[in-house]
Amino acid sequence: MSQLPLRAQLASALGRTAATLSRATGRGDGSVIGGRVGLMLEPDLLRKLAADRKLVLVSATNGKTTTTRLITSALQEFGDVATNAFGANMPAGHVSALASNKDAPYGVLEVDEKYLPEVLDTTDAGILCLMNLSRDQMDRAAEIWLLAQKWRRALAGRPVHVIANCDDPLVTWGASTAARVTWVAAGQRWREDSWCCPECGGPLDRSGFGNGGQGLTAAQMADTNWACRECTFRRPEPNWVLDGEYVTDPRGQHWRLDIQLPGQANRANAAMALAVAETLGLDPARALPRLRTVTSVAGRYTTVERDGRSLRLLLAKNPAGWLEAFDVADPALPIILSVNAQGPDGRDTSWLWDVDYRILRGRPVLVTGERRLDLALRLTVAGVPFQLCDSFEQAVGLLAPGKIDVIANYTAFQQIRAEFGRAV
Amino acid sequence: MQSELSIVWIYPDLLSTYGDQGNVLVLEQRAQARGIQTRTVHVRSSDPVPQQGDVYLIGGGEDRPQILGAERLRRDGGLQAAIQRGAALLAVCAGYQIMGTVFGGEEGQPVPGIGLLDISSGRGERRAVGELAADVDPALGLPTLTGFENHMGVTRLGPGVRPLSRTLTGIGNGDGTEGCYAGRVIGTYLHGPALARNPALADLLLSWVTGPLPPIDDGWYQALRDERLRAVLPS
Numbered sequence: 001m002s003q004l005p006l007r008a009q010l011a012s013a014l015g016r017t018a019a020t021l022s023r024a025t026g027r028g029d030g031s032v033i034g035g036r037v038g039l040m041l042e043p044d045l046l047r048k049l050a051a052d053r054k055l056v057l058v059s060a061t062n063g064k065t066t067t068t069r070l071i072t073s074a075l076q077e078f079g080d081v082a083t084n085a086f087g088a089n090m091p092a093g094h095v096s097a098l099a100s101n102k103d104a105p106y107g108v109l110e111v112d113e114k115y116l117p118e119v120l121d122t123t124d125a126g127i128l129c130l131m132n133l134s135r136d137q138m139d140r141a142a143e144i145w146l147l148a149q150k151w152r153r154a155l156a157g158r159p160v161h162v163i164a165n166c167d168d169p170l171v172t173w174g175a176s177t178a179a180r181v182t183w184v185a186a187g188q189r190w191r192e193d194s195w196c197c198p199e200c201g202g203p204l205d206r207s208g209f210g211n212g213g214q215g216l217t218a219a220q221m222a223d224t225n226w227a228c229r230e231c232t233f234r235r236p237e238p239n240w241v242l243d244g245e246y247v248t249d250p251r252g253q254h255w256r257l258d259i260q261l262p263g264q265a266n267r268a269n270a271a272m273a274l275a276v277a278e279t280l281g282l283d284p285a286r287a288l289p290r291l292r293t294v295t296s297v298a299g300r301y302t303t304v305e306r307d308g309r310s311l312r313l314l315l316a317k318n319p320a321g322w323l324e325a326f327d328v329a330d331p332a333l334p335i336i337l338s339v340n341a342q343g344p345d346g347r348d349t350s351w352l353w354d355v356d357y358r359i360l361r362g363r364p365v366l367v368t369g370e371r372r373l374d375l376a377l378r379l380t381v382a383g384v385p386f387q388l389c390d391s392f393e394q395a396v397g398l399l400a401p402g403k404i405d406v407i408a409n410y411t412a413f414q415q416i417r418a419e420f421g422r423a424v
Numbered sequence: 425m426q427s428e429l430s431i432v433w434i435y436p437d438l439l440s441t442y443g444d445q446g447n448v449l450v451l452e453q454r455a456q457a458r459g460i461q462t463r464t465v466h467v468r469s470s471d472p473v474p475q476q477g478d479v480y481l482i483g484g485g486e487d488r489p490q491i492l493g494a495e496r497l498r499r500d501g502g503l504q505a506a507i508q509r510g511a512a513l514l515a516v517c518a519g520y521q522i523m524g525t526v527f528g529g530e531e532g533q534p535v536p537g538i539g540l541l542d543i544s545s546g547r548g549e550r551r552a553v554g555e556l557a558a559d560v561d562p563a564l565g566l567p568t569l570t571g572f573e574n575h576m577g578v579t580r581l582g583p584g585v586r587p588l589s590r591t592l593t594g595i596g597n598g599d600g601t602e603g604c605y606a607g608r609v610i611g612t613y614l615h616g617p618a619l620a621r622n623p624a625l626a627d628l629l630l631s632w633v634t635g636p637l638p639p640i641d642d643g644w645y646q647a648l649r650d651e652r653l654r655a656v657l658p659s
Contacts, residue, residue: 135441143441143486195437195468201492203437203470229470347554348572350616353446373651377620377644381446381453 004048004102011042012049012099019096035092038099046091049098050123053082055107056276057123059116060131060171061144062321063269064089066261067131068110069297070273074287075280080104087298090115091122106280113147117154128155128178129276130164130171131186131269134193135354136318137346145198148174163275165268166236167224173198173233182250184275185224185238186268189327190320192354194226202230242271247284249274255284260295263328299417301328306420308401311336315413317345319354322407326359329405335360336395336404338369338412345410349374357382366395369412392416429455429633431464432477434503438469438493439519442574444483446617447514450626451479457640460630469493473502477511478633484517484575484615487530494522497538507540512608512632514625516618520603520611521545521577528577541604541611542584545577548598552576555656556594556614558602561586566624568592569602570652571614579604579613588612593656608632621649 004012019034038045056075058068065087072083082101084093089110098107111119113133120128130151133144151174155162164175166183170193175181188194197204204226227234241248245267247255259270270291277287296302303312316325329335341347349371357379365386367375372388379386389395392415396404408416433448452462467473469492480503485493497503507513513523521527524543529535532547556573560566569589578598581587588603588610589596596602596613603612610629612618619626623645631637 145486145488192436192440196489196492201488203468348442348574348616350443350446350572353443353449353617353620373644373648377648378446380644381449381620 008042008045008048011038011045012095012102014038015045015096015099019100032088032090032092032096034099035088035095038095039092046095046098046119046122047124049095049102050107050125053098053105053107054127054280055109055123055125056127056129056280057109057111057116057119057125058129058131059111059113061113061134061136061318062324063131063265064110066266066297066300067129067269067272068108069294070269070291071129071276072108073290073294074273074277074282075106075108077282077286077290078106078280081106081108083108084110085298091119094119094123114150117150120154120158120160126160127276127279128160128162128164128175129272130162130175131272132165132168132188132190132320133170133174134190134318134320135351136320137351144170144193148198151175152177161279163272163279165272166238169194169204169226169233169235170198172236176236181236182240182275182279183236183238184240184242184272186240186242186271187224187264189264189323192319197228197231197233199233200228200231202228205229240271240275242268247271247274249278249284253284255288257288257291259291260293261297261301263324265324265327299413304420306396309396309399310403311396311406312403313413313416314405314407315410316407317410319351322355325407329407330403331359331363333403333405334364334366334399336366336368336389336392336399336406337375338367338392338406338408338416339372339375340370340409340412340415341374342370342411345412352378357384360384364399366398368392368395369408392419428461428463429479429630430477431462432474432480432506433464433466434473434480434482434519435469435493435496436466436483438489439483439485441486442484442517442616444481444516444616447481447483447516447619447626450617450619450623451481451630454623454626454640455630455634458637460634469496473497473500473506475502475505475509477506479629480506480511480513482513482515482519482522484519486518490518490522490527491529491535493518494527494535494537497522498536504538504540507607507609510608512629513540513610514619514629515541515609515611517573517575517577517613517615520613521579523609523611524579540609541606542582543579543604543611544582545579547576548578548595550576552595552598552613554594555652556596556602557592557653557656558589558594558596559592560589561605564588564605564628566622566628567649568653569612569614569625570621570649570656571612571618572616573613574615575613577613620645621652
């Protein structure tokens with residue numbers, strides 16, 4: 001790592017300068033521009049920076065940034081870890097992350113789902129963590145079955161160890177060409193994209209057959225097991241099992257998670273992180289205390305204060321993400337919803353109709369964001385009373401001091417963070 | 425007017441990638457606002473399509489589910505029988521193409537549809553993604569169509585159908601028209617919750633079954649329509 005060729009050294013130094021300038025001028029956190037400058041000068045920079053490290057790639061539709069953070073925290077038990085903590089999850093972000101920590105023996109990189117084959121090819125990472133796949137920003141994202149098929153092709157014949165969520169049929173299918181897979185029964189809340197077998201198109205049955213993994217309750221078995229009715233594709237036997245607050249490791253030992261990040265989705269992320277850590281030789285007894293130190297990730301789950309109001313910020317970018325956010329939100333609290341449709345959000349708001357908002361009935365609901373009228377109609381049809389607000393500030397001002405939940409999609413979330421000076 | 429309106433949503437497990445559920449929810453809400461009880465059946469692709477429904481909906485999907493959906497509908501025959509009886513159908517995007525005689529598969533190969541509409545579709549050169557607005561055939565008496573399209577399809581209309589609308593912005597069928605209709609079957613490239621942006625189209629489908637409908641409070645529908653049309657049409 002410290003033995004980079006001269007051209008690569010120069011490229012990463014100039015990249016770091018660009019990143020510093022970007023931060024100093026307030027344009028961003030610098031991780032994308034820095035990487036772009038570096039890649040321009042040395043197209044092979046990512047490969048060179050990745051060489052000689054133990055590298056973990058983390059990909060999914062939801063939970064990438066959080067799981068990357070959890071794995072990073074765990075591996076810090078061993079020493080320095082290079083990581084793209086701010087969610088810059090394409091090659092420029094990876095270059096920037098590795099260049100800014102050249103001597104770290106470990107690297108944990110969040111990777112955009114579409115870029116996974118390319119990044120795997122370039123970095124030759126030894127470990128992959130794959131969590132879930134669901135519909136997301138359909139006006140620009142690849143269709144997810146095609147995405148899973150690209151994963152399969154990229155993994156076939158490669159000496160990579162995959163840690164994958166076997167409760168998600170599409171992830172299971174995408175991962176199952178890998179030479180070595182550790183299966184984690186991490187759960188699947190959003191199922192609207194996995195009614196059909198990814199292998200043959202037949203119906204997937206969800207209950208009442210087969211042998212489950214160790215430690216599964218009967219109810220959970222019925223709920224999470226799946227198999228195709230028409231071909232042999234079925235849920236593999238899990239090596240790790242998440243059951244509520246507890247994780248069972250491959251030796252049958254139970255671990256109480258007790259993490260600070262809220263909600264079942266984060267317990268699933270933590271279970272995946274434990275399995276990845278063990279693959280690198282770090283057992284749960286040492287990894288867990290480190291996972292418990294993580295309280296917020298790039299502003300997500302953080303609480304900010306304004307005029308006596310405590311606002312908890314939840315990010316939800318797609319229907320599966322909204323289900324996870326609803327799981328975390330407190331039914332006793334008022335809630336502000338903010339939706340935009342800029343490029344990173346997807347220009348199309350159709351996904352609002354895949355989210356079941358009826359769970360919000362009975363709470364004070366305030367609606368804002370650039371596409372608040374789309375959300376207003378959606379809530380009207382769902383029979384959820386709401387108040388329309390021209391701005392986030394107005395919404396906050398309309399609520400009495402106290403605790404408030406906030407759910408926002410990507411750029412709406414970043415706008416709210418910016419209002420608080422990105423201090424969160 | 426009958427006591428209960430039956431809405432049949434075809435193959436949500438295969439053809440529901442873009443918020444297609446919105447069309448079901450809008451039909452339910454607009455019927456119920458007029459005191460009409462509704463019953464909705466979600467028909468999985470492994471189940472037969474009931475023939476006695478009133479309004480049928482079929483949505484969009486990826487290439488492979490589209491081919492699977494077309495095969496199953498052809499084998500099943502329930503939808504074809506329902507349309508013969510006079511049921512109404514809204515077919516969206518991939519579902520629209522399936523209603524024709526042929527559409528393009530993932531490599532552009534021709535795949536047979538179920539022939540409920542006299543149209544044939546193939547793959548275009550470029551993906552049509554973005555807002556669409558179109559003037560509806562005056563015979564239908566509907567206001568400007570608004571919505572979002574996201575497809576690679578090009579559709580040629582035969583003499584057995586009429587264009588649903590003429591595009592003001594967006595691609596639609598690819599020849600300046602968007603969607604088509606024949607009898608009580610409407611097809612459109614406006615994907616996902618097309619009825620949320622076009623409540624009059626929802627009412628047209630309902631009224632084919634129920635007869636004339638009294639007006640209801642359309643405040644939020646109208647506000648959203650106005651905003652979207654303002655965003656894409658020159659004032």
